[in-house]
Every structure is written in C-alpha cells, then in structure tokens.
Amino acid sequence: MSCFKVPIFSVFVIFISVAHCFETIKRTPNFYIDWENDRFIKDGRSWQYVAGGFHYFRTVPEYWARTISTAKSAGLNAIQSYVAWDMHEPRKGTYNFRGRMDIVRFIKEVQRQDMALILRVGPYICAEKSFGGLPAWLLTIPDMKVRTTNPLFLAAVKEWLGVLLQEIRPFLYNNGGPIIMLQIENEYGVFGCDPEYLSRMYDLFYSELGDEVVYFTVDGPGDYKCGSYNDTKVLTTIDYLEDNDKGQFTEQYFRELRRFQPRGPLVNSEYYTGFLDKWGSPHKTRAAVTLGDGIRKLLSLGANLALFVWHGGSNFGLDGADYTATATYDYDAPLSESGDIKRDKYWAIRDVIDEFFPKSLLPEPQPIPKLYGKTVHLQQRKSLVDLLTHKNFIVYNQFPLKMEEMGELEGIIGYKHELSAPLVNAQLAIQGLHDRAYVLVDGRFVKVVKREEEGSFAVSGKTEITILVENMGYMAWLSQGLGDYSNEYKGMKNVTINGKVLEKWKHYKMETDRVDGTDLIAENVDNTRDKLVKVDYTRDRQNSTRKRYWYNRKPLLHKGPTVFSGELELAPSELLDTFVDTTCWSKGFLMVNGRVVGRYWPDAGPQYTLYVPGVFWREGINKITMVELQSQCDHLTVSLTDKHVINGPVHNDQV
Secondary structure, eight states: OOOOOOOHHHHHHHHHHHHHHHHHHHHSOOEEEEGGGTEEEETTEEEOOEEEEEOGGGSOGGGHHHHHHHHHHTTOOEEEEEOOHHHHOSBTTBOOOSGGGOHHHHHHHHHHTTOEEEEEEESOOOTTOGGGGSOGGGGGSTTOOTTSSOHHHHHHHHHHHHHHHHHHGGGBGGGTSSEEEEEESSSGGGTOOOHHHHHHHHHHHHHHHTTSSEEEEEEOTTTHHHHSOSSSSSEEEEEEOOOOTTOHHHHHHHHHHHHHSOSSOOEEEEEESSOOOBTTSOOOOOOHHHHHHHHHHHHHTTOEEEEEEEEOOBOOSSSSSOTTBOSBOOTTOSBOTTSOBOHHHHHHHHHHHHHHSOOOOSOOOOOOOBOOSEEEEOEEEEEHHHHHTSSOEEEEESSOOOTGGGTOOSEEEEEEEEOSSOEEEEEEEEESOBSEEEEEETTEEEEEEETTOOSOEEEEESSEEEEEEEEOOOOOOOOTTSOOGGGOOOBOSEEEETTEEOOOEEEEEOOHHHHTOTTOBOTTOOOOOOOBOOOOEEOOBTTBOOEEOOBSSSOOOOSSSEEEEEEEEEOGGGOOBEEEEOTTOOSEEEEETTEEEEEEOTTTOSOOEEEEOGGGOOSEEEEEEEEESSOOOTTOEEEEESOOOOSOOOOGGGO
C-alpha cells in the first residue's frame, strides 16, 4: 500500500499562502445592507451608526479636523454631509474643488480620524441653501425644468455627477475610503411624485458607481411613498422631529415605514438637534434633555441616526442661503457656529451614546479663544450707486432684464432710467420684484420695496430713477401644488409711473473687488469725529429695545446704499475667531480683507453679530468693509466681541 507524499517545505508554503489569503479577505473593507436581518454589515460585523451632520462648505477647512474630533469625543462614529453642486460648479463647466470646496481634503480628514462618511449628493439637497444647492445658472437655460425628467436637467445632472462621483470614487469604503453611503435626491416626496424621475436619477448614479456603495433616500413620514424606491436597490430613510419623551411618534413612524419597505435597517437621517433661523423670526432652540431622550429611544429600537446638525456653521458670502435664512447656521446644534461645545447638549448626547456603545475616552473639548474688546472706526466711501455705475455698465435694454439674463447670479444689480420730464408726486410701482429694491430719485434715497410688494408710492424728481435690486438668495424649498422653480428669477419685471410702464433702462452689476476698494473715498464727506460721548439710549421697536452708542458731532450723510470701510491692525497672537457686532447698523453685508463674510440685518433680527473665523485675519493691517443698504450707524464703528448674539429681538415687519 502506498500513499501520496508531499515534502514538508511545500506543506509549509501552502499553509502560509492560505493563511495570507484568509487574512487578505479579512482585511478587505466591505459595507453593505443585510436586508433579511434589517442591519448594516461593516467588515463582516453588524454595525449601527450615530452620525454627526456637518457641512464642509459651511466651515473653513482649517477647522474641519477639530469639528470632526469633537464629534468623535462624544462617541459618534460617522460624519454626514451634503454636497453643494452650486458651489462646486458656480458657472456651467467651471468647477471648484479648492478651499472650502476641497471635498477630497475633507474626505481624507474624516478617514484620518477613523470615522465613516455619509454623503448626501442630491443633486438637490435643500439644506436651506440658495436654490437648494442647485446651481442658479440652470435658470438661464430656456425650457429648463429642474427636478424632473426634463432632458436639459438630466443632462446637466449627468455631467455634474460624472465629475463628482469619479472624484470621490477612490474613497468609497469598499475601495478603502470612508464613504459608506450616498443619498439620491432629497425629500423629493414633498415636491413631486414621478417614479420615472427617481428611476432616471438612480440610473445616473449606478452608471458611474454600480453597486460599489449603498444608496439611500430621505423623506418625511409618509412622503417616501412619492420620494423613494419600494425595492432593495435603495434604502428608504426618514427624517422627523421627536419632542415626545416617550418616543411614541418614533415607533409610529417606523411602523408606517415598514409597510412601505418591509426589510432593511431603520434610519432617521435627520434627527434635529435644533432648527434653522429666519430673518424676522425668533431664534429656534431645542432642550438638551428632550434631545437625549429621543436619541435613547432610537438606539433602543436598533435604529441608526444622523444628528441634524452636529455643527451648523455659517452661510458665508452672498449666495450661501435661501433668501429667508440668517447668516448663521448655528441651528442650536451641540457645537456652536464658532465650533465651541454647548455643554448641556454635548453631554446629553455623549451620556446616551455611552449607554449603548463603549465609552469615549477622549476629553471634553476646551473653549476656543476669541478676539474681543476692539473697535474699528469706519469712513464713508462713495455711495453704492456710484460704485455700480462707475465702469460696471452691462447692457441697455428697453425693459428691465432679470439678473440671470445679465449673467449675474448673486449680489446686487443696478437699473437706471433717465426721465424725459420732471415728476411731481408721481406714483411709482415695481412689478415682479425679487427680492428687495432700494429706490433713489436724482440720487436721493426714497424707499425700500420688499419682494412681491404691491401698491405704489409717491416720487418727485427731475433727471433719473435708480433702483438697486438685491438678490437675497434663491428659494430652497417648494412643496407639491406650489409650482416649480421657473419663477425664481432675480431682478424686476417692470416699473410704472402713474400706471405707465417705463422704457429704456441701463443695467449695472456689482463687483465686490471695487466695493472693497480703498481709493473710493466719497467727495465732500465729513468723516471727522468729535470726542466720544458715552450716551446710551434706546429705541422702542415693537416692545423691544436696542442699545446704541453715538458720537456728539455734526450729522453724517444720508440714508441709503453706502459703503463704509476701516482698518484694524492685529498682532500674530490676535488672529483669532471673533464676532462683529452690527447692532447699530441696519441691513447689508460685511467684508473682511476682500472676502464677503455674510449678511447682517439687525433691523429684522434675531441675529445681531457676525462670526468671523480667525483664518480670515492676517498679521498687520486688516480691511473691514460694511456695505450698508438702508441706514448707517450713528457713530460709524463696529466692535469685536466674544459674545454671539443670534437670539435678539425680531422685527418681522422689516422682512
């Protein structure tokens, strides 16, 4: 009897090879849905996530690391972020992946801190962003219908996804990166109910990435019947606000979801830590204890959740938000706009997570130093009308053109009409105004006209009518039955005098580099100040008051759109985060070293200070510019403080 003999060395080699093969399989990252057992599988094990909502484009990249680390210190194991198409492709075919839009840098930082990443691609994202994150240049394309099967829209989305998805493909979890899930559309069920549109959107994603990643949708309770896919190729998740300590609505919403999608992990993709603020409306908050109780209920049901938001950040610039949203996106989140923890909410979240998962060993984050106690004296520059009409002429047209027709998608547009005869108490009306007009006659500021405001007002003049129209951001959200976005243009349709339409208009655009120019000192303007007299007085406004300080001096110029600027010298140790107090001003936007920080509107509230990240400053001389649209501050100063006032008095009659 004989047997097959194998050399001992060969057996050893085979053993090592097999062991290496198993180790390779073991180490290969994989993330997928176990539909039968209603769970996520990550690297072969059941996995439940608590993600922190944090939008990279609302925070400067220098602060991404600390924002992610605070989430990790509270026990969160994932980050969730929208992707802003409008900011990545501000002009058709021109892409931006630098600075705040360096999404690859953001992804790498998430991975460096060993966190999973969920990206909400959309392409429509809402997020209280201007046009819901869709680029406004879509509105310049004739016959465009967004969020539909319109071939023009689908072609634009296909081109954008072809760029974005290939940019992030190497960072999918199954390819060794941190990205575990991608969202298709967002809350579509409140806008439309076209399964063909959803199918086409899925096809656009799948044609680029196949099944390399988990896809999901987000809709409110019941809205997923129109907004999601009733199959296992896309996971249906929900969003809602739970303010009942017993969690009865949580259980009800998930029972209803099970009737639509019987299997799969349960997910609340937007569990609200607070809520958004709007100009002229009170600051929104949510109690820490209620937040903690809601998270406990979700985790006890085995559900996954994303805190919306962990850190809100800022609506920087002039195109960062829907026209109703404030410059701050603080959201009453566990992390403030400046990145400091709110201890009650931070520990409410951390303590609940500790009940279900291993305790975080990371220390509580420390307060971030602030720059405060400085005052900047401003000088008046030329009026905004002078800046707009000086070398910024765009076109002459019989009737007013929309902003988009002039190739402008943000900021302010100027319209000028030369009178053929003097006006005496003539009735002027603006038709189809989006969003806000500042009317001047013969250079004199006459009136502010609000969006879609009806009626007329009396004007008198001899030579010209100038109207500055402010684009306050494109509408982010529409529900079924409220029409589409085709009417969301900026500018005005017509102007009438005593019922007759005015013809022959010159059009001008705003260039922020000229607005910030230091050589534009106004002529014949007394910018001198007498000794500061600390006089406090209050102005009653709908049973609320505001403290103001003023200089005892001759009155300065006029009300109306005007530019003011000043300088602030800083040492290297003073390049810190701060809040600029705009309480004494009216409405406009703030610039620091040529960069638009954001809008201020104390006349409406509730936000009275603007957050300025320390990285906006530079050693030496810094330039601060206020573009005031309505009424200047009496003493022409702004102060830097360490207190952020976003819950001040509101005056909704101003909005």
